[in-house]
Amino acid sequence: xxxxxxxxxxxxxxxxxxxxxxxxxxxxxxxxxxxxxxxxxxxxxxxxxxxxxxxxxxxxxxxxxxxxxxxxxxxxxxxxxxxxxxxxxxxxxxxxxxxxxxxxxxxxxxxxxxxxxxxxxxxxxxxxxxxxxxxxxxxxxxxxxxxxxxxxxxxxxxxxxxxxxxxxxxxxxxxx
Numbered sequence: 001x002x003x004x005x006x007x008x009x010x011x012x013x014x015x016x017x018x019x020x021x022x023x024x025x026x027x028x029x030x031x032x033x034x035x036x037x038x039x040x041x042x043x044x045x046x047x048x049x050x051x052x053x054x055x056x057x058x059x060x061x062x063x064x065x066x067x068x069x070x071x072x073x074x075x076x077x078x079x080x081x082x083x084x085x086x087x088x089x090x091x092x093x094x095x096x097x098x099x100x101x102x103x104x105x106x107x108x109x110x111x112x113x114x115x116x117x118x119x120x121x122x123x124x125x126x127x128x129x130x131x132x133x134x135x136x137x138x139x140x141x142x143x144x145x146x147x148x149x150x151x152x153x154x155x156x157x158x159x160x161x162x163x164x165x166x167x168x169x170x171x172x173x174x175x176x
Contacts, residue, residue, distance in 0.1 A: 047114070058109045064147040071157035072143050072168065079153040079171065087126075087156040087169045094128035094162060094169060100142070101132045108138055109145060116151060116172070125174050128158060130167040139166070146170060 066074055075084045086092055098115045100108045112129065119127055129146075131138040146152045151172055158167035 058145040073156045075154035084154050090159040092126040094126045095124040097128045099130045127170045132166050
C-alpha cells in the first residue's frame with residue numbers, strides 16, 4: 001500500500017517541474033517608505049521657502065489707514081472702489097476658506113502667507129479668512145497684514161453667509 005502523502009508530494013513535484021524560484025527585489029519596503037518620507041520632506045521645505053518669501057511682507061509695526069467705524073474694508077490704489085462694493089454684497093463667492101480660530105499671531109501669519117501662495121498657484125480670485133471674535137487680537141491684526149501684501153487688491157468684512165464680522169473676503173488679481 002502506498003502512502004497518500006507520497007502520492008501528494010510526487011504529484012506536487014510533477015506540477016512544479018520547470019518552475020524556478022523568484023528573485024527577491026533589492027529594495028526593501030522599509031527603504032521605500034524612507035524614500036517617500038524624504039521626498040515629502042523636500043516638498044514641505046520648498047513650500048515653506050515660498051511661504052517665508054511671502055511672510056516677509058507682514059509687519060506688526062505697520063499700521064495702514066483703516067476705517068475705525070463701520071465694516072472693515074480696504075482697497076489698494078490698483079483696485080476700483082466698485083470692486084469693494086461687489087465684495088460687500090457677496091457678488092464674489094470665496095473659492096477657498098481659511099479658519100484661524102485657536103492660532104497664535106505667528107501661526108496666523110504663516111497660514112495667511114500659505115493661503116496667498118495657494119491662491120496664486122491655483123488662480124483663486126477670492127478667499128475667505130475667518131479670524132473669529134475672541135479677544136479681537138487677530139480681528140485687528142489680519143487687516144493690517146493683508147493691507148501690506150502687494151497681491152491683495154481689496155478686502156471687506158464678509159457677508160453673513162460667509163462669516164459676517166468674524167471673517168474677511170480677500171480679492172486677489174487674476175493672472176493669466
